[in-house]
Amino acid sequence: MHGRVKVRTTEEEKARKEKEKQEKLKVFKHAMQKIWDKRKKEELDLELMELTGKVLTSNPDIYTLWNIRREILNIFRKDMESEGQQLVDLYDAELRLTEYCLKINPKSYCAWHQREWVLTTRSNPDWKTELALCNKYLKFDERNFHTWDYRRFVISQCKPSLKEEFDYTTEKLLDNFSNYSAWHYRSKILVDLHPDLEAGRPIEDEHHKHELKMVESAAFTDPDDTSAWFYQRWLLGAVKTTVDLVVCTISPLKTTVAFNEPVSKDYVQMTTNLLINDVSVNGEWLPCEGKKYNNVWIFKHNEIIGDNFDIKVEYNRENVDKLTILCIQKNSLYIGRNNISFQRKYSEPVIKELKKQLDSCRQLLTMEPDNKWTLLTTTFLLHCINAKHYHNEVIDILKTLQIKDKMHAGYYGDLITKWSIELQLEDDYRNEELELKVKFAEKISSLPHLHYYSFCENVNLFNQNLTSRVLSTLSVLQHCKKLSLENNNLTTLKGFPSLNLEELNLRGNKDLDMKEVEIFKQQNNYNVIF
Amino acid sequence: MSFNTKDVVLKEDRPKTLLLQKHSDYLAGYGLNKDDYEYCMTEHIRMSGIYWSLTAMELMDQTSRMPKSEIIEFITSCQDTESGGISASIGHDPHMLYTLSAVQVLAMYDRMDAVDVDGIVRFVTSLQQPDGSFFGDKWGEVDTRFSFCAVMCLSLLQKLEAINVNKAVDFVLSCMNFDGGFGSKPGSESHAGLIYCCVGTLSICKRMDALHADELAWWLCERQLPSGGLNGRPEKLPDLCYSWWVMSSLSMLNRIHWVDKNSLEEFILACQDAETGGFSDRPGDIPDPFHTLFGLAGLSLLGNSSIKLVNPTYCMPQETIDRLKLEPQVLHV
Ligand SMILES: [Zn+2]
Numbered sequence: 001m002h003g004r005v006k007v008r009t010t011e012e013e014k015a016r017k018e019k020e021k022q023e024k025l026k027v028f029k030h031a032m033q034k035i036w037d038k039r040k041k042e043e044l045d046l047e048l049m050e051l052t053g054k055v056l057t058s059n060p061d062i063y064t065l066w067n068i069r070r071e072i073l074n075i076f077r078k079d080m081e082s083e084g085q086q087l088v089d090l091y092d093a094e095l096r097l098t099e100y101c102l103k104i105n106p107k108s109y110c111a112w113h114q115r116e117w118v119l120t121t122r123s124n125p126d127w128k129t130e131l132a133l134c135n136k137y138l139k140f141d142e143r144n145f146h147t148w149d150y151r152r153f154v155i156s157q158c159k160p161s162l163k164e165e166f167d168y169t170t171e172k173l174l175d176n177f178s179n180y181s182a183w184h185y186r187s188k189i190l191v192d193l194h195p196d197l198e199a200g201r202p203i204e205d206e207h208h209k210h211e212l213k214m215v216e217s218a219a220f221t222d223p224d225d226t227s228a229w230f231y232q233r234w235l236l237g238a239v240k241t242t243v244d245l246v247v248c249t250i251s252p253l254k255t256t257v258a259f260n261e262p263v264s265k266d267y268v269q270m271t272t273n274l275l276i277n278d279v280s281v282n283g284e285w286l287p288c289e290g291k292k293y294n295n296v297w298i299f300k301h302n303e304i305i306g307d308n309f310d311i312k313v314e315y316n317r318e319n320v321d322k323l324t325i326l327c328i329q330k331n332s333l334y335i336g337r338n339n340i341s342f343q344r345k346y347s348e349p350v351i352k353e354l355k356k357q358l359d360s361c362r363q364l365l366t367m368e369p370d371n372k373w374t375l376l377t378t379t380f381l382l383h384c385i386n387a388k389h390y391h392n393e394v395i396d397i398l399k400t401l402q403i404k405d406k407m408h409a410g411y412y413g414d415l416i417t418k419w420s421i422e423l424q425l426e427d428d429y430r431n432e433e434l435e436l437k438v439k440f441a442e443k444i445s446s447l448p449h450l451h452y453y454s455f456c457e458n459v460n461l462f463n464q465n466l467t468s469r470v471l472s473t474l475s476v477l478q479h480c481k482k483l484s485l486e487n488n489n490l491t492t493l494k495g496f497p498s499l500n501l502e503e504l505n506l507r508g509n510k511d512l513d514m515k516e517v518e519i520f521k522q523q524n525n526y527n528v529i530f
Numbered sequence: 531m532s533f534n535t536k537d538v539v540l541k542e543d544r545p546k547t548l549l550l551q552k553h554s555d556y557l558a559g560y561g562l563n564k565d566d567y568e569y570c571m572t573e574h575i576r577m578s579g580i581y582w583s584l585t586a587m588e589l590m591d592q593t594s595r596m597p598k599s600e601i602i603e604f605i606t607s608c609q610d611t612e613s614g615g616i617s618a619s620i621g622h623d624p625h626m627l628y629t630l631s632a633v634q635v636l637a638m639y640d641r642m643d644a645v646d647v648d649g650i651v652r653f654v655t656s657l658q659q660p661d662g663s664f665f666g667d668k669w670g671e672v673d674t675r676f677s678f679c680a681v682m683c684l685s686l687l688q689k690l691e692a693i694n695v696n697k698a699v700d701f702v703l704s705c706m707n708f709d710g711g712f713g714s715k716p717g718s719e720s721h722a723g724l725i726y727c728c729v730g731t732l733s734i735c736k737r738m739d740a741l742h743a744d745e746l747a748w749w750l751c752e753r754q755l756p757s758g759g760l761n762g763r764p765e766k767l768p769d770l771c772y773s774w775w776v777m778s779s780l781s782m783l784n785r786i787h788w789v790d791k792n793s794l795e796e797f798i799l800a801c802q803d804a805e806t807g808g809f810s811d812r813p814g815d816i817p818d819p820f821h822t823l824f825g826l827a828g829l830s831l832l833g834n835s836s837i838k839l840v841n842p843t844y845c846m847p848q849e850t851i852d853r854l855k856l857e858p859q860v861l862h863v
Contacts, residue, residue: 002769004816006803021567029570036621062574064622067669113671143763145719152717180764184719187708226764230749234708237745262739289862293739410787411751414863418744446863469784473862 031055035065044072049090053097060101060108069094070117083123091122099133106137112146116153127158142172142179152185162193177218180227187234202238205347211235212353220360223373232377236354236384239344245272248313249455249479250327250334252306253500255283255299256478257313258451260340262293273314276303288454289475295451296476309334330434333479335455340429342422344384354385372405383419391423395442410445413465417444425452438464451476462505463487471495485509486529493520501526536767537755538812544800548829548836549807550590553822556807557583558595560819576619577608577628581635582823588638588847589826589838602644605632613656614649615667625667629653630679637686638850651689654680661704662697663715673714674705678727681734682844685856690734699737702728710746722753722762722775729779733843733858743783743861750776751788758793759812769811770801770821773828774845781831781842784863791832798825798832 009017031051038048049072052065073094076087095118101111119125134151137144155165166189172182194207203211212235218228246258257272265285274281283301287294305311311327311334327336346354358381364374379397382390398416402409420440427433429452436453437460438444445465453459454476466488475497477483483501487508493516506512507529514530521528560583561569572579580601587593608617608628615624616632629650636642657665657680664676677698684690704716705728711720712728725746732738753760753776759768760776773794780786800813801821808817809825823845830840839848843858851858 001818001820002811004810006810006814006816018567022565025565025567025570059571059574063625064574064617067623067667070669109671109673113669117669143765145713145721145763149714149718178765181719184707184709188717226752230709230764233745233748291736291739291859293737407754407790407793408751408788410785410789411748414785414788448863467787469787470863472860475862 028055028059035068039068044068044075046072048072056097057100058104060105060111063110066110066114069114073118073121077121088122091118094118102137106141106144107146109146112150116150119157125157127154130154131158138172142176143181145181148181148185162189165189166193173214173218177221178225178227180230183227183231187231199347200240201347202240203235205349208235208238208347208350209353212350212357216357216360219373219377220364223364223368223371226373229373229377233380236344236380239346243267243317244340245313245315245323245325245338246340246452247338247455248274248325248327248336250274250305250311251332251479252304254478255301256288256296256454257299258296258454258476260295262291262295263297264293265297268297271316272297273316274299274301275310275312275314276305277310278312288478296454296478298478305334312336328432331457333455333457335432335434337429337432340426340452342426343387346384351385354381357381358385370404372401375401375404387419388423388426391419394419413445414448416442417446418448420444421448425449428453434458435460437462446470447473450474454478457481460484461488465489468492468495472497474499492516496520503527503529505529536761536765537757538759538768540757540796540800540813544813545802545804546796546799548799548834549802549804550836552804552807553802553809553826554587554590554592554595554807556803556817557586557819557822558592573619574622575628577605577616577631577635578618579819580604581631582819584635584638585846586819586823586826588850589823589830589840591838593638598639601635602639602641605636606644608632609645609649610653611646611649613653613668614646614651615653616645616650623667624653626654626657626664626676626679626683627666630683633683633686634844634846637854638846640853642687647687647689651684651687651692654683655692658693658698662694662699662701664698674702674712674724674731675714675727677702678731681731685734686844686854688854695735699732699735699740702731703740706742709749710742710744711749720749720763722750722760722772722779725750726775726779729782730843730858733782733860736859738782738859738861741783741861743785747780747783747785747788750780750783751785754789754794758790758795758797760789760794760797767812768797770798770809770828771811771824773798774824774831777828777831778842778845782858782860784861786831795829795832795834798828801825 031054035048035051049069052068055062056065073090076090080087095115098111098115101108119130131154134147134154137147166186169182169186172179190207190211191202194204195202196204215228215232215235219232243263244260246260248257255274257268268285281301281303283299286298286300288296288298313325313327313336315323315325325336325338327334361374361378361381365378368374375397379394382394395416398412402412420442424439434456435458436456443465447470450473456477457479459477459480462484466485468490472495477499480499481502484505486505490509491511504526506517517528517530584596587596605616607620610617610624613624616629617624618628633650636644659665663672664680665672666676680693681690681698684692705712705718707713707720709720711725713719713721714724732740753772755761755768757768760772761768762772762775777786780788801809803810803817806817809821810817811821826837827840827845830837831842841848841851844851
């Protein structure tokens with residue numbers, strides 16, 4: 001079904017080909033019929049081996065025929081006390097057959113699996129030969145993922161040192177830097193070979209730095225070769241991340257807690273404790289988004305919340321000192337905020353390397369100012385080194401990319417939104433801001449980190465680029481009373497969550513259907529402005 | 531900008547409009563001649579072939595052109611009474627892949643009564659391993675495709691709780707890679723087809739939260755090449771079926787606008803065979819039912835209103851998924 005080019009032929013040629021096919025088909029059908037007959041009569045013998053083998057050499061994906069062969073081999077295995085010469089020969093023949101089939105179709109799942117089955121079934125498999133076979137096949141096609149998978153299977157059996165396999169990826173990469181399969185395999189071995197046990201980072205400093213250098217020499221050789229850039233993006237993300245409580249909100253109506261990452265009910269129960277006037281409150285945790293793992297959890301309890309209460313939330317993680325968050329009263333709400341930061345934190349040597357690479361990128365850009373990959377890498381390096389300091393430059397480059405790499409304009413738009421919101425969030429938390437309104441010039445196209453604003457009673461998303469795909473995300477706005485989506489690009493209200501609003505402003509969404517809004521109004525008991 | 535990627539060039543005389551009638555004719559005629567060489571040579575994937583053709587016909591609202599009673603009878607006769615599983619064709623062995631295809635077809639026809647449902651549940655659950663993974667059949671091949679088959683199949687039968695869902699999810703997550711993507715088993719390289727299977731599994735099990743959505747979606751949208759087509763891995767040629775694997779994954783991730791819809795639509799339309807009908811993997815190749823389905827389903831995701839809405843998780847008409855009251859997860863953004 002893949003890669004078969006349609007060729008124009010004469011009628012004569014066509015007829016000749018058809019005749020050829022019909023002859024082949026006759027032979028095929030005859031052989032298959034014979035196979036089914038013998039199987040039905042339970043004649044699982046060498047003749048059936050021969051028959052199935054013949055058909056498989058030209059059709060290696062007829063899975064049932066491989067099953068039949070395994071059934072026959074199993075019978076021979078059970079019949080013989082020890083693995084006699086005949087069985088050894090049969091296994092060897094089976095390996096030869098799979099090798100033959102793989103020559104015809106190197107992507108035949110069935111043939112690869114048969115090979116694996118033979119080697120795990122027979123005694124004394126020769127793993128060295130298998131590894132040599134992998135090397136040979138990978139020389140022929142360095143990207144065949146079946147061969148790489150088979151290699152990992154062989155390695156799991158004969159267990160050479162990790163270092164040897166790591167060096168193999170180096171060798172493959174020095175041969176061709178655009179071998180994505182080798183970068184992939186390298187990423188797997190690297191974290192096993194050089195984890196940073198002390199600082200809890202995924203990769204040990206010196207090696208992290210070394211890998212960055214390797215990427216530099218690869219990517220800067222040919223910036224349009226994408227493989228190394230994906231590896232670099234991963235290296236940049238290899239920082240320590242931990243789950244953290246972000247904000248707790250207690251009103252007379254509802255108590256919620258938001259975490260930076262989705263967490264399970266067990267986790268909230270185990271770590272989080274509400275104290276009112278120094279008495280621990282009993283209650284039940286309910287998921288805000290109705291799933292097993294949620295960013296926002298609702299705490300259902302029977303306490304009546306009045307003015308000037310002393311409200312605290314204790315957050316007790318494993319291996320970390322207990323954190324007590326004071327919830328401060330603002331109007332009818334008590335809000336307890338944690339310290340937040342989105343800045344990635346690297347070790348000193350790694351930061352130094354990143355700065356060096358930033359310089360190289362800038363140099364490349366003076367020669368080739370339009371190169372997408374250099375531009376994108378520059379933004380990521382800037383963002384990772386100091387997101388706040390370089391913010392304006394980052395946004396400018398992303399806007400340039402939206403024009404130069406139009407195909408991915410949607411991605412760059414969402415990235416501008418995300419990084420701008422992150423910067424604003426840090427400010428809003430520091431300034432104990434009570435409302436959400438967008439304070440930067442770029443229009444937002446999505447709602448990342450919205451759960452950080454779960455405490456807001458007033459959410460003003462006036463005049464943005466939001467479409468209906470974001471509606472379900474609004475479910476985290478558990479305390480919101482006034483929500484404005486005025487002047488956005490909503491096309492439907494399908495997916496709008498159930499919220500305890502007082503007012504929803506939908507004006508200026510010109511593709512919204514009047515009828516749909518009318519029905520929506522009837523279904524909800526708050527004021528809908530349209 | 532300079533590009534020196536592997537890609538194809540779309541010719542000026544390529545099809546530029548959707549040839550619905552031709553595709554419907556192509557599928558209706560496929561397999562009418564039981565002695566056709568291609569048809570006979572694909573007997574070992576027949577059950578999936580029926581699923582591809584029927585779903586494509588459903589999306590074109592042309593279901594009546596498929597021989598319904600013949601298909602249902604065929605499925606019934608492919609169920610193995612002992613294991614409960616369903617085979618690709620009569621005489622072949624039961625397998626997870628064809629069990630799913632059969633269940634999908636029966637779900638569209640609303641004829642689950644044609645098979646022993648308990649038998650299917652027994653077959654699927656018997657293939658789950660202690661680490662949460664699934665065998666394709668009793669011979670022990672492990673692949674994330676089979677995890678997806680298992681949860682999709684059971685959810686269509688409203689029996690998802692028959693397996694250990696948490697473990698199934700854990701296994702899929704153990705296949706996550708440095709780029710946020712997934713391969714066929716732990717350690718395997720990311721591949722758009724297997725990403726679809728893994729994201730689909732998490733969508734059905736409602737555990738999309740465990741994905742690294744931004745990294746994964748970026749990798750997926752970078753599959754788009756200057757021709758507008760999508761490839762399945764870096765540095766590979768575009769192929770029509772990846773418009774489905776990539777776009778359905780992006781739909782579940784709620785980031786479909788990260789690819790350029792217009793040029794992708796042009797590429798998909800260029801893969802039509804204007805003579806015979808049907809879609810092929812690349813412009814100018816021989817069409818087949820597999821690529822015909824994924825061409826149409828891809829266009830549906832892009833919002834083409836002359837094709838019925840397709841569900842990105844199940845690759846079935848949305849109306850079937852609604853009738854079964856299934857709500858696969860789509861990520862918040
Ligand atoms: Zn394809």
